[in-house]
Amino acid sequence: MTIRIRHLVAALVTFVALAGALWMPAHADDIIIKVRVQNTPEGGGKKQPVEGVTVTVFDAAGTEIATDVTDAKGVVDLAVPTDGTYTVKLDQDSLPDGIGLREGETGERSVTPTQGLGGNANFNLGAAGPEAKSKLDLLPQALLNGVRFGLVIAIMSVGLSLIYATTGLSNFAHAETVTMGAVVTWTVDDHLRIFHSTTGIQAFLQLGFTALFGIAATATFSGLLETGVWRPMRRRRIGLTSMMIVSIGIAIFVRFFIQFRFGDQPKSYREFSSQKNLSWLPATPRDLFAAGVSLLMLGGVAYMLMRTRTGKAIRAVSDNPELSSSTGINTDRIILFVWVLGGGLAGLSGVLFGLDEQVQWNMGSRLLLLMFAAITLGGLGRPFGALVGSLVVGLMVQLWAWLFSGYADLKNVGALLALILILLVRPQGILGRKERVG
Amino acid sequence: MNWSLIISNALYSAIGVNAIGFALAAAGLNVHFGYTGLLNFGQAGFLLIGAYSVAIPVSEWGWNLFATIPVVIVMATVFALLLGIPTLRLRSDYLAIVTIAAAEILRLLVSTPRWTGFTGGTDGINSFTKDFRNSVPFSRDRFFLWKQPLTNYDLWIIIVGWFLVAVAGVFVWALIRSPWGRVLRSIREDEDAARSLGKNVFSYKMISLVIGGVIGAFGGVVLAIGNQTANPITFRTELTFFAYAILVLGGVGKVRGPIIGSIIFWFVISFTEGFLKNATDVGGWKLPGWLVDENNYGFIRFMLVGLGLVLLVVFRPQGIFGNRKEQAFDVK
Numbered sequence: 023m024t025i026r027i028r029h030l031v032a033a034l035v036t037f038v039a040l041a042g043a044l045w046m047p048a049h050a051d052d053i054i055i056k057v058r059v060q061n062t063p064e065g066g067g068k069k070q071p072v073e074g075v076t077v078t079v080f081d082a083a084g085t086e087i088a089t090d091v092t093d094a095k096g097v098v099d100l101a102v103p104t105d106g107t108y109t110v111k112l113d114q115d116s117l118p119d120g121i122g123l124r125e126g127e128t129g130e131r132s133v134t135p136t137q138g139l140g141g142n143a144n145f146n147l148g149a150a151g152p153e154a155k156s157k158l159d160l161l162p163q164a165l166l167n168g169v170r171f172g173l174v175i176a177i178m179s180v181g182l183s184l185i186y187a188t189t190g191l192s193n194f195a196h197a198e199t200v201t202m203g204a205v206v207t208w209t210v211d212d213h214l215r216i217f218h219s220t221t222g223i224q225a226f227l228q229l230g231f232t233a234l235f236g237i238a239a240t241a242t243f244s245g246l247l248e249t250g251v252w253r254p255m256r257r258r259r260i261g262l263t264s265m266m267i268v269s270i271g272i273a274i275f276v277r278f279f280i281q282f283r284f285g286d287q288p289k290s291y292r293e294f295s296s297q298k299n300l301s302w303l304p305a306t307p308r309d310l311f312a313a314g315v316s317l318l319m320l321g322g323v324a325y326m327l328m329r330t331r332t333g334k335a336i337r338a339v340s341d342n343p344e345l346s347s348s349t350g351i352n353t354d355r356i357i358l359f360v361w362v363l364g365g366g367l368a369g370l371s372g373v374l375f376g377l378d379e380q381v382q383w384n385m386g387s388r389l390l391l392l393m394f395a396a397i398t399l400g401g402l403g404r405p406f407g408a409l410v411g412s413l414v415v416g417l418m419v420q421l422w423a424w425l426f427s428g429y430a431d432l433k434n435v436g437a438l439l440a441l442i443l444i445l446l447v448r449p450q451g452i453l454g455r456k457e458r459v460g
Numbered sequence: 461m462n463w464s465l466i467i468s469n470a471l472y473s474a475i476g477v478n479a480i481g482f483a484l485a486a487a488g489l490n491v492h493f494g495y496t497g498l499l500n501f502g503q504a505g506f507l508l509i510g511a512y513s514v515a516i517p518v519s520e521w522g523w524n525l526f527a528t529i530p531v532v533i534v535m536a537t538v539f540a541l542l543l544g545i546p547t548l549r550l551r552s553d554y555l556a557i558v559t560i561a562a563a564e565i566l567r568l569l570v571s572t573p574r575w576t577g578f579t580g581g582t583d584g585i586n587s588f589t590k591d592f593r594n595s596v597p598f599s600r601d602r603f604f605l606w607k608q609p610l611t612n613y614d615l616w617i618i619i620v621g622w623f624l625v626a627v628a629g630v631f632v633w634a635l636i637r638s639p640w641g642r643v644l645r646s647i648r649e650d651e652d653a654a655r656s657l658g659k660n661v662f663s664y665k666m667i668s669l670v671i672g673g674v675i676g677a678f679g680g681v682v683l684a685i686g687n688q689t690a691n692p693i694t695f696r697t698e699l700t701f702f703a704y705a706i707l708v709l710g711g712v713g714k715v716r717g718p719i720i721g722s723i724i725f726w727f728v729i730s731f732t733e734g735f736l737k738n739a740t741d742v743g744g745w746k747l748p749g750w751l752v753d754e755n756n757y758g759f760i761r762f763m764l765v766g767l768g769l770v771l772l773v774v775f776r777p778q779g780i781f782g783n784r785k786e787q788a789f790d791v792k
Contacts, residue, residue: 071573192553255774263499263552267708268773270701275766282752282759387697391564394557402553431572438561445558446546 053103054140055079055133057110059096061121061147071096072121072147073423073430076113079133082106091116094431099380101290107134110143117147118427119157124148157424163304164424165417170309172416173316174378175389176409177371179396180323181364183408186397187340188360189252190262194269196368196393197386198276199240203369204376204385205284207236211291225293226311229373237369244365247272248358273387281383288380312374319370320409323363327405336360340403392419392434395441401454410452414440461744466734468606473730474723475605477614477686480621481507482725484679485703486710486718487628491672493704494713495636496665497648498672499556502543503703505563506673508695509535510680512570512579515690518588520578525591525685536677539566540670548665560697571692584691592617592685617686624682625719628675633715635671644668698762705769711781720780725765732761 057077060069071094078089079100087108088100102108112129114122123129124147135141182196211232217224251272255265294308303310327333338346339356347353368386375385396415400407415437422429422436444451473479485503492498513532517523543562547555570579579585598612610618635641646654647661655661684690702725703718710721736757739747752760772779 192556251770251774260774260777264773264777266499266553266556267704268770270704271766271769271773273766274698274701274769275763278759278762278766282756282763285756391561395561398554398557429572429574432568432574435565435568438565441561442546442558445550445554449550449554 053101053135055100055102055108055110055135055143056140057092057098057100057143057145059092059098059112059145059147061096069146070428071431072118073427074116074118076116078111078113080109080111082108094433099288102135107132108141109133112145119160121147157427160424164420166303166305166309168417168420169413170305170313170378170416171420172413173313173320174371174375175392175396175416176412177316177319177367177374178389179393179400179408179412180320180405181367182393183397183400183403183405184336184340184360185364187403187405188336188343188357189256191252191265191269192394194266194390195247195273195276196364197390198273198280199244199365199368200372200375200386200389201280201383202243202276202386203233203236203240203372204381205236205280205372205383206239206369207233207373208289208291208376208381209284210235211293220292221294229291229293229377233370233373236373237366240369240372241362241366244368245358245362248361252361253354253357277383277387284383286383288382290380291377294377308377312377315370316374319367323367323405324409332356332359392437395437398441399444399451401451404451404453407451407453414452461735461738465607466731466738468608469734470727470731472605472608472610474727475618475622476726477617477621477682479722479726480618480625481679481683481686482699482703482706483625483719483722484628484682485676485699486706486722487625487632487715488672488674488676488679489700489703489707490712490715490718491632491635491668491675494707494717495632495641495644495648496668496672497552497651498548498665498669499552500559500669500672501556501697501700502559502561502563503676504695504697504699505559505566506536506539506676507680507683507699508563508566508570508692509539509673510677511684511690511695512585513677514681514684515580515585515588516578518591519585525588526595532677532681533674536674537670540673541666544666544669548662548669560700563695563700564697567692567695580690582692584689584693586689588690589685589688614686617682621682621686624678628678629715629719632675636715640664701769702765705765705772708769708772708777708779711779712777714779714781717779717781724780728764729761732764733758736760 059072059075059077061072062069071092073092073094073096075092075096075098076089077092077098077100079087079102081087081102087102090098090100092098100110110131110133112123114129117123127145127147129145131143131145133141133143178196178200182193185191185193185196207229211229214232215228216231217228219225219228251268252265255268294306299306300310305313325333327336335346335351335356336359338349338351339353343353372386375389379385392415393412396411397403397408398411399414400409400411418437418440419433423433426432448454485507488506489500489503492500492503510532513535514525514528517528517531518525539562543555543559547558569575571582572579573581575581576583593613596612596616598615601612603610603612603615636644643654643659644664647659647664651661654664680695683694687694706721706725707718708721709725710717710719736747736752737754739745740749740752740754740757
């Protein structure tokens with residue numbers, strides 16, 4: 023048996039050790055106020071959820087505690103630290119076109135949540151008043167969301183694409199690497215606090231510090247999988263299809279392991295749970311921070327690929343592994359580097375996506391298809407194609423939600439349909455090489 | 461620890477509705493992947509088509525349940541054509557990604573609250589099995605498999621289901637022995653060689669996609685009728701992956717592979733669940749609570765599926781019955 027059981031065991035042990043962090047008991051959970059925003063269409067009919075409405079909760083003293091945006095089900099969970107009476111306020115400017123407050127509706131609810139039970143606030147809206155926003159006014163917001171979402175997907179898919187380029191493997195476990203980054207970071211953040219403030223520069227430092235643990239965990243996990251599983255499989259000349267199925271097995275194992283230890287309830291980072299949009303841009307400082315980090319990382323990867331010796335070696339290996347090996351490039355080391363890099367990027371993107379939405383066991387697997395769509399759109403095995411493809415996918419998803427606001431829960435369908443359509447007319451993807459087809 | 465109940469429960473799972481549905485799903489995959497080398501990751505979509513093709517005409521338009529069988533075949537064929545035409549000429553991983561995307565699109569479309577009146581949204585469709593209930597031939601309403609009680613409805617769907625599995629098995633066996641099946645396998649081994657002998661590879665692949673898809677759709681029909689619900693939750697991507705695990709377990713490219721694989725798979729799943737449930741419950745011998753408790757034991761069996769899939773592919777890719785020489789695994 024040429025497979026190196028030693029490495030396999032090492033990978034498993036390290037995985038268990040890293041994920042062992044998850045065994046630590048979580049702190050007392052925040053109390054959750056569940057806010058539901060629904061709309062009765064003009065002329066009556068079934069209530070429909072309203073997505074994308076900003077809801078803010080204030081404590082008795084009028085201090086803002088948390089704010090977030092309703093999801094496709096029209097629901098948003100807001101966390102408050104203690105029992106007490108809170109005010110939940112609906113941001114009227116964030117209501118979609120054609121939907122407004124009914125007569126007598128103030129857009130405010132008083133809620134008294136308790137530990138264990140949480141609290142509820144329901145808003146039922148009606149047809150718009152005259153002050154409703156026009157669709158066009160919401161376009162900048164949709165574009166910005168699209169770019170932001172696209173950048174997060176880009177960090178994940180650049181790694182996935184580099185792995186594909188150098189090894190030929192469509193790595194289904196990449197999604198779980200993303201989740202692992204977010205989950206490990208959340209757990210460390212829950213226990214290890216250097217700065218206690220959850221806003222301002224301290225929050226950035228605290229989150230940045232704990233994110234290092236998440237990134238280290240995913241990079242190590244990814245690297246150990248390469249030395250423990252993928253490299254031995256390549257040595258045994260096991261084909262790519264088998265490897266793809268093994269990656270599915272790993273994905274299933276890790277996904278349910280996370281569910282097993284982390285639970286299936288979504289959790290939020292304590293940092294930046296309440297942020298307001300900037301005056302000059304429909305985005306919060308948190309969003310800017312996330313987008314800035316993404317851009318920096320992508321720029322770094324691009325520079326590395328184009329300018330450094332390692333980058334050139336990566337490109338050589340992805341062009342032709344045998345030839346590059348015979349010119350003296352240590353193929354195995356390059357591939358290991360790519361796995362570690364891809365794993366680290368996935369971990370980082372998990373943290374950023376967790377900031378954007380919530381940390382949950384399936385946050386990565388929900389994005390896996392969009393990642394594949396992005397790298398296929400850009401051309402399989404082209405890292406820069408993955409970047410372009412990700413932005414296209416991100417914009418497509420958010421513009422769909424903007425254009426067909428009544429069908430926002432189907433926004434991923436748009437991106438997936440586009441994937442199928444583009445394969446029909448340009449199978450090699452946007453930046454792909456033609457020779458792959460046939 | 462109530463061993464006799466755990467084991468009779470596991471035995472029931474091994475022959476129950478899930479085992480039948482997944483055996484058909486894996487048998488369809490076997491035609492795609494095992495005999496033709498097509499990497500279909502959207503089998504869940506075919507099962508969904510099967511389930512809803514029965515449920516919607518019955519609950520919406522009041523059809524007789526048995527009259528919907530042609531609809532199942534037609535809809536699965538249409539879905540296969542829609543998937544195949546853009547992708548079958550491309551490399552195999554394109555097919556994998558497009559099929560998985562298409563299955564997910566279908567699932568999103570039936571779970572959206574937009575058409576709840578038609579699809580039932582996330583609650584699914586629940587009242588369409590009257591005709592099947594009326595066809596139950598047993599007058600007694602309670603049977604036992606050792607200690608596991610089952611109703612006459614359960615027994616009837618199990619009998620009908622295994623009959624369907626047998627029909628599908630014989631059909632696939634005859635098909636693969638035929639000259640047509642030999643061409644199919646030659647495509648799997650070397651597509652270019654088959655093409656250079658003048659075979660229309662595209663049309664062979666297309667027909668294979670249709671046949672495997674229709675078999676899978678009947679798996680969805682059995683799941684829907686047996687569980688008396690057509691629900692989007694059932695048809696997540698995991699279904700396809702579990703069907704692959706079953707196929708690899710039983711042996712890729714063997715007619716009995718998916719059948720035996722499904723029986724073993726569901727026995728192990730149900731046994732593990734029963735054991736862990738007993739070992740985390742109050743009273744008697746217990747596993748330590750920091751390790752596993754009554755809230756999270758349910759995830760362990762699925763972790764085992766993932767681990768088992770990895771170990772099988774690495775150490776015994778031919779599964780239980782497969783033959784290493786003719787190992788239908790690596791698609792070029």
